[in-house]
Amino acid sequence: MSKWLLVNCLTFLLLFCLIFGVALGAELNFVTCGSVIKLLNIKHNVRLHSHDVRYGSGSGQQSVTGVSAAEDSNSYWSVRGTNDAFCYRGTSVKCGQTIRLTHVNTGRNLHSHYFASPLSSNQEVSAFGDEGEGDHLDEWTVQCGGSVWRREEAVRFLHKATEALLSVTGEQYGRPIHGQTEVHAMSSPSQHSLWKAMEGIFMKPSESPVGGRDYSHPHTEF
Template structure:
């Protein structure tokens, strides 16, 4: 489904230097099964718990001390929006579809930090810490995630079961029902684990989905 002019304007405003208080409504989500392209702004829903991948300007009190990443129970929080980006220096451009096996980056819409992982221990489970790192002009290989589509699909679509495998550590983006009581009360830990589990399956949920580019 093509975006309305209003939805597209909202996307452009938010993606390229928006005010941090701006908010995307879940009503901007496209219909089921639409292809996800670079530049899409979306929420990733943890399949097992239905919480959304989330970040905020709260640092971890241990490990790297970088911006914390959690999963959040409410659907309507603007801190759960992420922009799908290609790797720097590639020919991929906004509007291109994304195939299984492609390495991507996810940029947190409001703080501009990248979904990141490394060998620091996560605060609750002691697995691989997942954090928010860098910014518009700072990114490294710790921000690289391989998209793995579950089932027979070859191109990433909304509501499709996926895993994200961290390139540097091999860990899968994971969440579970263990919750924080201090830095983010009621929110679940997000971490990396090195084996495939039901806890590391995600789906693209609410968002602004850009039309597929006609020029390849």
């Protein structure tokens, strides 16, 4: 399936759910593999966002920001496994599990490295890869308090390679992304690094994980 068709299929399904009040797995109280979700930073009330705008400094990769608008389609991320750990559709994401978050509209993965972020000079967070495939710097460990990532729970995302936490501290960009908030990574846990799953499509558990689809690699099934 082409990238263009994948994006349009996902957009259609999301619009269908919003118009007709349908939410796959709405009764679930945990986040599952294969789900397409928005993530809210609860300290700054902004959703994790990306778009086809590159940083003018640092890595020059696709920028990742925070936006206050709840309805922006560029804030959807797909929950996937890694190359080393399968993530079968509908299985709950466990606390301590390493995942990838793939930006739905551009097919690039949430990524970090030791470049300095543009505004705060913390660790840069970008979107990287092509068609959902990047490298080991796309891997994040879910930190939460119980056995699984619960939808109502504030969680943290620890970048596996650098041991820094996905964070927002409130710095805002000017043109061409005026008003959007810098997203970066920081070594110390704080209120700035707490995130909550919000709008999206939450996949129901499969009857048998053995027969489920592996979300280590990008797929779409309707």
